[in-house]
Amino acid sequence: MRFKTHLTARLLESNLSGEEINLLPASYQKLGEVCLIHLNKALEKHKALIGKTILELFPYFTAVCVQKGITEQKRKPDVEVIAGKMPKEVIVTENNCKLKLNPKEIMYSHGNHAEKKRIISLVKENEVVVDMFAGIGYFSIPIAKTHPRAKIISIEINPDAFKYLKENVRLNYLSNVFPILGDCEKVLQNKTFPKANRILMGLIPSCKKYIPAAMRIAQKGTVVHYHGLAKEGKEAELFKDFSNYKVKLLQVKVIKSYKPHVNHACLDILVV
Structure with a gap:
């Protein structure tokens, strides 16, 4: 103010x-x-x-x-x-990590700060975490830095963002982040892709079309963090997107207001 x-x-x-x-x-x-x-x-x-x-x-x-x-x-x-x-470039410091980006080419939102801290707190050592929309490493970098024994596979389709993802891995001296350039829908079709313990689906306004790709690498016990937009008070209805799968809704978190009466929410979903 x-x-x-x-x-x-x-x-x-x-x-x-x-x-x-x-x-x-x-x-x-x-x-x-x-x-x-x-x-x-x-x-x-x-x-x-x-x-x-x-x-x-x-x-x-x-x-x-x-x-x-x-x-x-x-x-x-x-x-x-x-x-x-x-x-041309700036460096943002958050969660004890440095993230370099070109502000004209790459988005950045401080509004997700609490959600990043929440996800970091949920990750366990030795987990395989797949970040389907990694960007410059918004979630991947702090998770990897906090959990050095976890394996973070970070997929990004935008070549400009991918360049900074690799640079931010180097900038934070990380050896447990594995960046992949490409469309996650195609990348996850590879039969040799490892099964995940945790999947981050952070594409807004919707990543519904990528659910089948995510479920290809899921297994019993996998937790999916599924982001989407929903009317205020109706955030749990996003769970209907998983109606064809054996899953359980663990938690609904409202991250922030997207526009009047519409919220950006994250659903924690367990594969059973």
Whole structure:
């Protein structure tokens, strides 16, 4: 809230109307020296002024960007630089791990921080963990660092993200992460692919079409962490996606609000 308070105070003397002042972003996401904000469409004509003001208020930022959306499977952010100069790469530190990325090419969400810590706490030593949508290693890297005896197989379809996945394995001195470039649906068709103790299915808005691929590497006792979007209060209904399989619902976790009355949720599902 302090962010909006400072921004509002500085822009009260500008040509923004009272209604436009109320629409100023209430928060921001820090990606290294980049400030990432969501901007109401009504403020589009003032974006340069807003960006310039943020840089004046918070001089440790070198660029202010507006996040407009994310493409689905390859999860490439649609961002616009409205002030300053975007660095080619940034390093984000989270869960005692360093993650390098290009903020114009790769998405990153601090909103999943609690969920990452939860999953890390559930992993047991010597588990085989398959991360079907690994990205730059959002889950794979901290799991591997916390559980050095676990084997993490990280699949990623986006070549840009895959490059950073490999770089982040190196950056964190890990030897138990095995990155694979490709479409997980095809990768998991390989009959020699090992069975998993834990499967991460973290594709939003939906990874329903990949359930058959996941179940090919599942076995009795495998836990699947299945992400999806659902109406508020109806998150457990995502379990219906597994109606053709012998599974048990262990837990439903609401991760964050995706949009009004729609939540991003994770279901912990046990193969029985």
